[in-house]
Amino acid sequence: xxxxxxxxxxxxxxxxxxxxxxxxxxxxxxxxxxxxxxxxxxxxxxxxxxxxxxxxxxxxxxxxxxxxxxxxxxxxxxxxxxxxxxxxxxxxxxxxxxxxxxxxxxxxxxxxxxxxxxxxxxxxxxxxxxxxxxxxxxxxxxxxxxxxxxxxxxxxxxxxxxxxxxxxxxxxxxxxxxxxxxxxxxxxxxxxxxxxxxxxxxxxxxxxxxxxxxxxxxxxxxxxxxxxxxxxxxxxxxxxxxxxxxxxxxxxxxxxxxxxxxxxxxxxxxxxxxxxxxxxxxxxxxxxxxxxxxxxxxxxxxxxxxxxxxxxxxxxxxxxxxxxxxxxxxxxxxxxxxxxxxxxxxxxxxxxxxxxxxxxxxxxxxxxxxxxxxxxxxxxxxxxxxxxxxxxxxxxxxxxxxxxxxxxxxxxxxxxxxxxxxxxxxxx
Amino acid sequence: xxxxxxxxxxxxxxxxxxxxxxxxxxxxxxxxxxxxxxxxxxxxxxxxxxxxxxxxxxxxxxxxxxxxxxxxxxxxxxxxxxxxxxxxxxxxxxxxxxxxxxxxxxxxxxxxxxxxxxxxxxxxxxxxxxxxxxxxxxxxxxxxxxxxxxxxxxxxxxxxxxxxxxxxxxxxxxxxxxxxxxxxxxxxxxxxxxxxxxxxxxxxxxxxxxxxxxxxxxxxxxxxxxxxxxxxxxxxxxxxxxxxxxxxxxxxxxxxxxxxxxxxxxxxxxxxxxxxxxxxxxxxxxxxxxxxxxxxxxxxxxxxxxxxxxxxxxxxxxxxxxxxxxxxxxxxxxxxxxxxxxxxxxxxxxxxxxxxxxxxxxxxxxxxxxxxxxxxxxxxxxxxxxxxxxxxxxxxxxxxxxxxxxxxxxxxxxxxxxxxxxxxxxxx
Numbered sequence: 001x002x003x004x005x006x007x008x009x010x011x012x013x014x015x016x017x018x019x020x021x022x023x024x025x026x027x028x029x030x031x032x033x034x035x036x037x038x039x040x041x042x043x044x045x046x047x048x049x050x051x052x053x054x055x056x057x058x059x060x061x062x063x064x065x066x067x068x069x070x071x072x073x074x075x076x077x078x079x080x081x082x083x084x085x086x087x088x089x090x091x092x093x094x095x096x097x098x099x100x101x102x103x104x105x106x107x108x109x110x111x112x113x114x115x116x117x118x119x120x121x122x123x124x125x126x127x128x129x130x131x132x133x134x135x136x137x138x139x140x141x142x143x144x145x146x147x148x149x150x151x152x153x154x155x156x157x158x159x160x161x162x163x164x165x166x167x168x169x170x171x172x173x174x175x176x177x178x179x180x181x182x183x184x185x186x187x188x189x190x191x192x193x194x195x196x197x198x199x200x201x202x203x204x205x206x207x208x209x210x211x212x213x214x215x216x217x218x219x220x221x222x223x224x225x226x227x228x229x230x231x232x233x234x235x236x237x238x239x240x241x242x243x244x245x246x247x248x249x250x251x252x253x254x255x256x257x258x259x260x261x262x263x264x265x266x267x268x269x270x271x272x273x274x275x276x277x278x279x280x281x282x283x284x285x286x287x288x289x290x291x292x293x294x295x296x297x298x299x300x301x302x303x304x305x306x307x308x309x310x311x312x313x314x315x316x317x318x319x320x321x322x323x324x325x326x327x328x329x330x331x332x333x334x335x336x337x338x339x340x341x342x343x344x345x346x347x348x349x350x351x352x353x354x355x356x357x358x359x360x361x362x363x364x365x366x367x368x369x370x371x372x373x374x375x376x377x378x379x380x381x382x383x384x385x386x387x388x389x390x391x392x393x394x395x396x397x398x399x400x401x402x403x404x405x406x407x408x409x410x411x412x413x414x415x416x417x418x419x420x421x422x423x424x425x426x427x428x
Numbered sequence: 429x430x431x432x433x434x435x436x437x438x439x440x441x442x443x444x445x446x447x448x449x450x451x452x453x454x455x456x457x458x459x460x461x462x463x464x465x466x467x468x469x470x471x472x473x474x475x476x477x478x479x480x481x482x483x484x485x486x487x488x489x490x491x492x493x494x495x496x497x498x499x500x501x502x503x504x505x506x507x508x509x510x511x512x513x514x515x516x517x518x519x520x521x522x523x524x525x526x527x528x529x530x531x532x533x534x535x536x537x538x539x540x541x542x543x544x545x546x547x548x549x550x551x552x553x554x555x556x557x558x559x560x561x562x563x564x565x566x567x568x569x570x571x572x573x574x575x576x577x578x579x580x581x582x583x584x585x586x587x588x589x590x591x592x593x594x595x596x597x598x599x600x601x602x603x604x605x606x607x608x609x610x611x612x613x614x615x616x617x618x619x620x621x622x623x624x625x626x627x628x629x630x631x632x633x634x635x636x637x638x639x640x641x642x643x644x645x646x647x648x649x650x651x652x653x654x655x656x657x658x659x660x661x662x663x664x665x666x667x668x669x670x671x672x673x674x675x676x677x678x679x680x681x682x683x684x685x686x687x688x689x690x691x692x693x694x695x696x697x698x699x700x701x702x703x704x705x706x707x708x709x710x711x712x713x714x715x716x717x718x719x720x721x722x723x724x725x726x727x728x729x730x731x732x733x734x735x736x737x738x739x740x741x742x743x744x745x746x747x748x749x750x751x752x753x754x755x756x757x758x759x760x761x762x763x764x765x766x767x768x769x770x771x772x773x774x775x776x777x778x779x780x781x782x783x784x785x786x787x788x789x790x791x792x793x794x795x796x797x798x799x800x801x802x803x804x805x806x807x808x809x810x811x812x813x814x815x816x817x818x819x820x821x822x823x824x825x826x827x828x829x830x831x832x833x834x835x836x837x838x839x840x841x842x843x844x845x846x847x848x849x850x851x852x853x854x855x856x
Contacts, residue, residue: 021576021718031643031762032575129573135719137573144572145557145565147460148449148739215459273725276704290449290736291563294726297701304718311576325751334459 003036007067010080017307078102094124101313103130109204123327127313133282135305136298149288151213158205160280160300161196162248198227199263206250216337224262245275260340269428342402348426357390374399431464435495438508445735506530522552529741531558537632551755555741561710563733564726577716579641586633588708588728589624590676626655627691634678644765652690673703688768697856770830776854785818802827
């Protein structure tokens with residue numbers, strides 16, 4: 001049987017993992033596909049650099065176009081990152097009828113719809129399981145496992161860096177800045193951590209999940225995003241005291257075809273299965289109308305988990321080639337995206353207020369809540385005699401995002417409220 | 429487009445769910461498949477019985493063969509249960525080139541290999557996702573999601589009835605007999621609960637999981653099975669005190685192609701993700717060499733979750749028909765089954781002994797452990813002055829099943845040990 005020939009773009013940690021897995025699992029892969037897999041060419045920026053892996057020099061090249069246009073290469077695996085040149089490479093590969101496997105969430109979040117369309121036009125496959133929650137096969141689960149159900153909610157911890165930071169802050173009572181520094185030293189956070197800590201990475205993944213789960217073409221600009229850089233030690237301590245864990249959650253909801261997608265730090269009740277997902281682990285909770293709550297848990301990143309997902313996609317693409325069904329994945333984005341407005345998005349909220357410590361303040365505040373029809377689940381007041389202030393914590397019942405926003409605007413005009421220290425969504 | 433025509437065997441709770449889902453999701457299903465789905469005929473034992481669902485009388489029949497041989501029916505969905513007549517129906521359907529979706533774990537555990545072979549010979553598909561962990565798409569995850577990894581361990585809570593019973597015993601301190609009675613009244617346990625409580629149902633599911641995960645043809649008689657009917661209140665209380673939950677776990681392991689599969693009540697450390705899976709929920713933890721630990725959690729049974737899995741398989745089978753790739757699933761049982769012997773199976777163990785309450789007994793016991801090279805993780809001794817006895821709890825480090833068996837045999841010959849009250853495997 002003719003082997004399946006692969007061109008690999010990128011030989012960083014994930015690329016190295018791909019080479020290792022393909023080498024170590026030759027027999028298993030051949031048994032599943034019916035053909036051997038050969039990595040024919042690898043694109044690197046410097047062919048002379050010393051590497052952790054021995055690769056024949058003849059396979060290395062710094063010319064991506066040579067690999068994209070190589071007549072014998074069937075599948076392009078893209079693990080180099082970036083969205084500009086990379087997009088050009090992938091578009092050209094798909095147009096040439098080559099199949100593409102990518103781990104690039106930025107690319108798929110930005111251009112996924114366009115790339116899927118080009119692939120379909122040219123009978124090519126594009127698979128991207130590794131772009132979300134590295135070691136968890138969540139995308140194929142959404143497409144195949146939930147094909148007969150209606151998914152109403154996808155909620156996930158989809159960024160390992162921020163989950164590591166929040167877990168450490170919770171377990172050690174440490175500050176955000178200290179834990180971030182430690183995470184950077186350990187290589188869990190990048191020198192410029194913005195994309196992770198401001199929630200952008202999670203937002204990109206939620207876009208990919210929402211598109212597949214809800215069959216729509218939701219875009220990155222449709223996501224409401226808030227990161228963790230303003231989370232304080234105090235917030236985490238209050239969460240703990242009240243029986244919650246503070247997690248950066250991506251939440252996508254779909255009711256009667258109206259969608260909302262957001263990423264924000266959220267208080268999650270301890271009894272909720274997602275509350276115990278700690279460290280760099282990821283988890284995605286999918287609620288189906290019929291199936292109820294299901295959860296998928298595993299390593300979100302790392303060389304081997306991500307490379308394993310990439311090679312699983314390579315197996316799927318190779319099987320499709322052998323079966324002659326490449327590019328025949330039925331396009332699932334068949335619904336128009338209608339976004340919910342802020343008065344249609346509701347959840348419980350946690351509010352931490354610093355107020356003047358005098359009689360009647362709590363009554364004033366609860367009156368304001370009543371005006372906006374926000375009802376209370378619990379209230380906690382704690383005096384701080386040294387500064388003549390008090391802290392009030394409110395956990396509301398379900399309230400609309402719009403009502404909470406109006407309430408917060410109103411609070412700004414109230415003398416007795418010195419500041420709104422924190423506002424978090426609450427789950428469970 | 430010509431619709432896909434389905435013959436449904438059985439109209440109990442799952443069958444009713446299938447009819448409802450196919451009706452309610454017509455548009456979504458058509459969008460995914462490119463053809464409508466029509467349930468053409470339904471086999472019931474009594475066509476005149478009153479039902480919860482309105483079905484045209486012309487669709488009902490009590491003659492299964494009429495449906496199996498119906499020339500226009502493309503897919504047979506089997507949700508009637510049983511393994512004798514049912515097997516004949518399915519074999520005939522496959523031979524006629526019809527595709528089969530079944531939720532029947534007993535059938536698949538007993539005859540899965542044979543049925544898959546017949547299907548392959550006749551270009552037919554047989555899908556059986558709903559046979560294991562109803563609402564969790566675990567079988568397709570094992571086949572597709574882990575195609576590039578080597579699975580070393582599959583551990584699961586795959587029986588909802590026993591998990592419900594153990595959860596209740598833990599939360600309420602109730603006895604096995606009392607909770608079983610309550611579960612029977614609530615419909616969570618059958619009038620004859622043997623198959624669930626003695627671990628047979630879980631064993632069948634573990635056979636199906638092990639076959640797919642390890643690419644072998646492991647059989648039901650290869651599984652070591654122990655149920656929960658001997659679990660006492662006291663065992664559960666000790667587990668709680670020591671920071672464990674007692675769970676009925678299916679554990680399948682594969683090292684260097686040597687396999688062991690077992691089902692037994694197991695002490696699971698509280699910090700382990702599977703320890704917090706409670707009530708009728710199921711969870712399957714899959715460890716991949718590269719991916720590490722992943723967990724899949726959801727409803728294990730129930731009309732709608734199970735029916736959803738069945739219809740997801742129907743979607744997969746229908747897509748295969750449209751793509752012209754029916755019966756082309758590459759057979760994954762390509763490895764010979766080599767079972768581990770008892771001296772190759774190791775884990776930690778929990779032992780609860782009733783001993784004579786006098787000096788030197790603990791020393792005697794620990795000497796015996798040392799003889800069999802079993803080392804200790806912890807020991808707890810507690811006197812019971814009223815009977816002049818004491819209880820000793822031992823948690824061992826990893827020890828082979830054979831060594832533990834020899835130790836228990838030795839204990840029988842020791843006067844100071846009145847009885848070995850409990851022996852459990854320990855995880856985490």
